Structure formats: C-alpha cells, structure tokens
Amino acid sequence: MTESPFESAGHCRLPEDVVSDSRAIAARMAALSHPARIEIIKHLSANNSCCCREVVDRFDLAQSTVSQHLKILVEAGLVRFEPDRQRSRYEVDRAALADVSASVAALVNSCCSGR
Amino acid sequence: MTESPFESAGHCRLPEDVVSDSRAIAARMAALSHPARIEIIKHLSANNSCCCREVVDRFDLAQSTVSQHLKILVEAGLVRFEPDRQRSRYEVDRAALADVSASVAALVNSCCSGR
DNA sequence: CCTTTTCATCGTTTATCGCCGATGGACGAT
C-alpha cells in the first residue's frame, strides 16, 4: 500500500492545512527538480513561446520525452498551453514562477525567524 | 541503461556549465520536493536543532524513514549534521537555504528579462 | 487524395523513491 503519511489527513500529527501547504510547495518544486525541465523553462522564456518541436530540436531528447516534460510543467501550472493549428504553443507563466519563488522565500524566512 | 541526456556531457546540445547549473538547482529542489522534508526543515528551524528522535516523535514516520529524509537533506547541503554523543544533531543551514531561494529568484528573473 | 509534419498518448523497460522492519553499533545507566 505504501500510502505516505502525508498523502492524507489523519496520518500525521500536524494540522492539515500546514501539511497541505507543504504538499503544494513540494509539488511545484518537484516540477522544477529535473534539469531538463529547468532548461526547458529557460528556453521557453528566452523565446517568448515555443512549440514542442522547437524544444525537441534544441535538446537531445525524444519528442515523446519532451512532450511529457512539457505536460508536467503545464500540470504544475508553471507553463501555459495553447493549441495553435497543428502546433502547440507553450509559454512560461511568469506569475506562477514568481509565486514559486515567493513560496521558497517565505519558507526560508520562516526558518530564519524561528518559524 | 536509461542514462539521462543531462547526466553527462556530450548528450546535450547545450554548454556544459549551463546544464550543470540546472543540475545543481534541480538537485536542491529535489531535496525540497517532499512534504515530509519541508516539514522537517521547518521543525528543525523552529527548534534550533534536533536529534533524530525528536523528529520521529513529531511525525508519524518510522525512525528509519526519518533518518533517510535527514540524510537526503544533509547530502543536499541544506542541513548540517553533527554527531553528539550517542545522539545526532541536525541543524538547518540557513545560508544554504537562502542560497536556494536566491537561485530560484535568479531563475525567475532570467525568465522575466528574456534570459 | 496522399504525404509530411506536428504532437499527444500508450506500452514497455529500467531506475529511483518512499516506506518499513530488522539488524547491529555506540553510549549511558544500572
């Protein structure tokens, strides 16, 4: 079963809202915890938006792999997706990215002030 | 074999230093991309330092699991470890944490200024 | 209509994660 104690309430001795907060942060961190996805983010933002093919051409990754990474970034809310003819337009959501940055900063701050 | 294109040089069409930069960020993000580890970080910093047992008592996780999480945090350079008699003292490295925050902020900034 | 391009998705394989119980080492106390 495995069922992590942090997956659902009741398995942890902490208030649920605190934990769910950590879960939310962790989820977005997870999306950024792969070098390919960080590079993709940079590439997307350098150009203003890219289709999948452009990313594939730039990195030595199979098209299916790139598509997967893009999907993960979209699901994490860090990248916006818009179908454009037979292409797909992927665009960095700068606000969401800034939000992640703010979350990390908040965590760091809470750690420096004794929570 | 699997061997990610980002694991070693030559598999990627990008300058190695750039990629290794992304790898470094990704590694630290990975350490923070688990709710338990975020909670542990908070707990460590709320108290000034903890031994493993204190963390175990606080969360519903087996001692071996907590020890594992702590090890991951130490290896990521986010937590300092110091053996203290038969106990272990774990302490948040606030500078390292601030560094992570800065890295993320830099990534976000580079994305906002067109890299 | 047929071909090419672009892309998402499926299925597979391999590696890694997350969790646990068990084991054993190192101390401290009795």
Add this chain to the structure above:
DNA sequence: ATCGTCCATCGGCGATAAACGATGAAAAGG
C-alpha cells in the same frame, strides 16, 4: 556485564519517474 536508548544502514516491496519507440489523430502542402 547487561540492559535500554538512539541511530544509521540494509534488504525488500510497491509505486512512481524517466526514457524511448510506435501509433494514430489533426493540420498543411503537394
């Protein structure tokens, strides 16, 4: 010396992640 406590590590197990090739749908071009 023996016991209890604290801890790191090992082995195992199920779940998840990461990579790929193959397939098929949707457009665009011939």
